[in-house]
Amino acid sequence: xxxxxxxxxLNQKVLxxxxxxxxxxxxPMVGNVSGKHRSPIRGSSLEFAExxxxxPGDDTRRLDWRAYARNDRYYIKxxxxxxxxRMCLIVDTSGSMDFAxxxxxxxxxxEPGLSKLDxxxxxAGTLAYIAALQGDAVGLYCAGEAFxxxxxxxxSATHLSVVLDxxxxxxxxxxxxxxxxxxETAERIPQxxxxxxxxxxxxxxxxxxxxxxxxxxxxxxxxxxxxxEQNELDFEFDRPMRFADMEGGxxxxxxxxxxxxxYRRAMEIYLASxxxxxxxxxxxxxxxxxxxxxxxxxARFLLGRTPKRQK
Numbered sequence: 001x002x003x004x005x006x007x008x009x010l011n012q013k014v015l016x017x018x019x020x021x022x023x024x025x026x027x028p029m030v031g032n033v034s035g036k037h038r039s040p041i042r043g044s045s046l047e048f049a050e051x052x053x054x055x056p057g058d059d060t061r062r063l064d065w066r067a068y069a070r071n072d073r074y075y076i077k078x079x080x081x082x083x084x085x086r087m088c089l090i091v092d093t094s095g096s097m098d099f100a101x102x103x104x105x106x107x108x109x110x111e112p113g114l115s116k117l118d119x120x121x122x123x124a125g126t127l128a129y130i131a132a133l134q135g136d137a138v139g140l141y142c143a144g145e146a147f148x149x150x151x152x153x154x155x156s157a158t159h160l161s162v163v164l165d166x167x168x169x170x171x172x173x174x175x176x177x178x179x180x181x182x183x184e185t186a187e188r189i190p191q192x193x194x195x196x197x198x199x200x201x202x203x204x205x206x207x208x209x210x211x212x213x214x215x216x217x218x219x220x221x222x223x224x225x226x227x228x229e230q231n232e233l234d235f236e237f238d239r240p241m242r243f244a245d246m247e248g249g250x251x252x253x254x255x256x257x258x259x260x261x262x263y264r265r266a267m268e269i270y271l272a273s274x275x276x277x278x279x280x281x282x283x284x285x286x287x288x289x290x291x292x293x294x295x296x297x298x299a300r301f302l303l304g305r306t307p308k309r310q311k
Contacts, residue, residue, distance in 0.1 A: 007164055009121045014295040015129055021302040023130050025085050025194050026284065027221040085136040085194055086153040089124045090185060091167070092199030093117065093144040094176035095246040099200075101229055101290045116227045117172045119290040120198040123225055125167050126298055127196060132160040140166055141185060143199065145177040153193065175247045176202055182211035186218045198225045202247070205273035212281040223284040223301070226274070230289050235263045 053075060067075040097117040111118075128138045132155070139153035140163045149166050151159075178199055185195065195215055201208060201224075215222045231237075237256035244251045256263075271287075278285040284305070288297055 007125060007168055009118065009168065010125050010129065010164070011122075011295070014126060014298075017295060018126065018130060018298055018302065019133060021130070021299065022134055022306070023085070023087070023127065023136070023194075023302060024305040024307060025221050026305060027192065027219065084155065085131065086139065086189070086191065087127070087131045087136055087194045087196060088139040088141060088153060088185065088189060089128060089163075090141045090143050090178075090181065090195065090197045090199075091117075091120050091124050091170060092176065092178050092197075092201075093142050093148070093170050093172050094178070094202070095173050095248065096176070096200055096202050097227075098172035098246055099229055099232075102231075114290060115172065116200055116229065116290055117170060119227055119288075119294060120225070121167050121170065122294045123198055123298065124196070125164055126294070128160060128163050128167075130302075132157065138163055139193075141181065142166075142170060143176070143178045143181040143197075145174050172246075179203055179207050179211055183214055186211075186214040186220070189218075189220070192219045192221070194221045194223065196223045196225070198227065200227050201274070205270065205277050208274065209277045209281060212277065212283050216281055216283070221284070222281075224278075224286065225297075226285065226287045228287065228289055230291060233267060233289070235260050235267070 053073070062076050064075045067073070097120065098115050100113055100115040100118075102112055124140070128140070131138050135155060137153035137155045138160060140149060140151040142149035149170070151163055151166060176199075178197075178201075182197070189195075212222060212224075235256060237260075240253065240255045242251050242253050274287075284301075286297065286301060
């Protein structure tokens with residue numbers, strides 16, 4: 001598929017590097033065309049799945065005569081069917097996603113001034129390109145206070161252009177509505193899909209748990225890119241300053257040397273709680289600092305989903 005890409009948030013070198021990798025689903029998918037991903041529906045591919053008893057009307061060409069010779073019973077060979085993937089990108093556009101990376105730790109390759117939303121745009125756009133390149137369907141959902149953007153998954157270069165154009169128009173503002181949107185997504189997408197959530201997850205861990213459990217109950221394969229900025233983790237400020245609530249609350253004037261210990265402890269508790277949620281829900285979780293090279297992040301993500309070869 002030839003794709004004309006002129007978006008400044010897409011890096012041609014990164015696309016070329018990652019195009020040699022494939023995006024795999026961790027769970028069986030239900031698609032409408034043949035593809036690269038396992039389906040829960042039995043088909044007639046070359047990969048054997050299991051036997052089942054013959055029933056009238058079955059294709060007799062799939063009878064296993066060796067099994068009949070051993071057991072004097074008719075058995076049908078079933079094989080794994082391959083299908084295409086529906087990937088739904090859910091990008092958080094709440095005000096906190098406008099928080100920017102302002103430092104440049106040595107050797108990280110980070111981009112000073114890059115906001116969480118800028119980083120999310122790069123991740124989402126690159127994944128959309130890779131999925132479309134391998135013939136999978138791509139959809140985009142903007143997770144602000146409501147569904148400001150809702151593009152159901154489709155397969156075509158023209159549709160990919162629509163997704164990429166909408167990614168370029170996203171702006172971060174207002175309170176987060178991510179929890180409601182994840183629950184709505186679980187109900188609105190009727191067939192199994194790869195749900196990719198890109199957010200700073202400014203929610204209570206138990207709220208996150210409920211969202212992930214709902215998506216997994218609906219048989220979706222859930223991948224999460226949890227975006228953070230290093231200052232949020234370290235909180236290494238050395239003078240009194242005004243801290244703004246980027247989602248609309250009142251600003252707070254505080255001395256970091258007084259509240260720093262409590263802040264870091266609260267962050268430790270939050271991250272530990274998130275780790276517990278991830279273990280329990282078994283989502284594909286990636287905690288990312290936005291000074292990290294997003295090409296490296298996506299390479300690890302794609303390689304981590306590559307099916308292991310059967311010995």
